[in-house]
Amino acid sequence: MYCVKCDVVVIGGGPAGLAAAVAAKEEGAEKVLILERDNALGGILQQCIHPGFGLTRFHEEMTGPEYYGRFVKQAEELGVEAMLNSMVLQVDHEKHEILCTSSQYGLTCVQAGSIVLAMGCREKTRANIMVPGTRPAGLYTAGAAQRLVNRQNIIVGRPGCHPGFRRYWNDYGPAYDPGGSSGGDGGGTDELLGRPDTQPGPVSG
Amino acid sequence: MLPGGAGGPLIRENPLYGNVICRCETITEAEILQAIHRPLGARSMDAVKRRVRAGMGRCQAGFCGPKVLEILARELGCDPTQINKNNPGSYMVTGKTR
Secondary structure, rough: EEEEEOOOOOHHHHHHHHHHHHHHOOOOOOEEEEOOOOOOOOHHHHHOOOOEEEOOOOOOEEEHHHHHHHHHHHHHHHHHHEEEEEEEEEOOOOOOOEEEEOOOEEEEEEEEEEEEEEEOOOOOOOOOOOOOOOOOOOOOHHHHHHHHHHHHOOEOOOOOOOOOHHHHHHHHHHOOOOHHHOOOOOHHHHHHHHHOOOOOOOOOO | OOOOOOOOHHEEEEEEEHHHEOOOEEEEHHHHHHHOOOOOOOEEHHHHHHHHOOOOOOOOOOOHHHHHHHHHHHHHOOOOHEEOOOOOOOOOOOOOOO
């Protein structure tokens, strides 16, 4: 098994992880390693293309990618290392050992003086917010829809139910002709789910 | 994903066993490909979920949904707009932004 030793390991390469790694370097840690599951650093900010970040820390308003870009640059300059496409499977608190996996290195054991957990959170699901029933197709959490639109360039449908996402879509989404009458606010679920003129897809499993 | 270090030889044989797609249930890309390409293979999002549990965990496909969609479209050689959640007509997405 591939083995790495370092002073500080940060699990998660989002804004919190990047800030922690930069701080560790500034405080004198020699080898600082970020373990990131995604193919790039930046975490959720990669899909937050709207402005509103950086007011507290940098005293200027910027978009998500601009904000994490500063951290990535800072981290690179300080010599922080990162393992991308790597997911942590186990953390052994007593041995200070982390087991992670990636296609590139296979199973990897990381021994660390200190371990920082900066993995962010999960969005609430339908069940979490006590909406009864099952989830129909075309209904997404805000983050999943945002990822599809902003990172994978996929249109998930017309924003229907969530007023916040509708506003977001209007401000930052692609130019989209809502088709005349349905352009107003408060579109119903059929607007979200409806999709005329489509070809039948592959047979469902 | 096998517990502990037991998955090591598998990943050496097929690196896709090292690429975890569903973080909640620790389901790898190789397992999802198997679900798609085996006899009576999966053709929809829920079909993948029922075969290998990707999307069945704590985040309910919030994180792996977009990835599974991409994998399904790639492996079936079709557009993401053709992928169903379950029944015919239950499309996941409607088009490309560019």
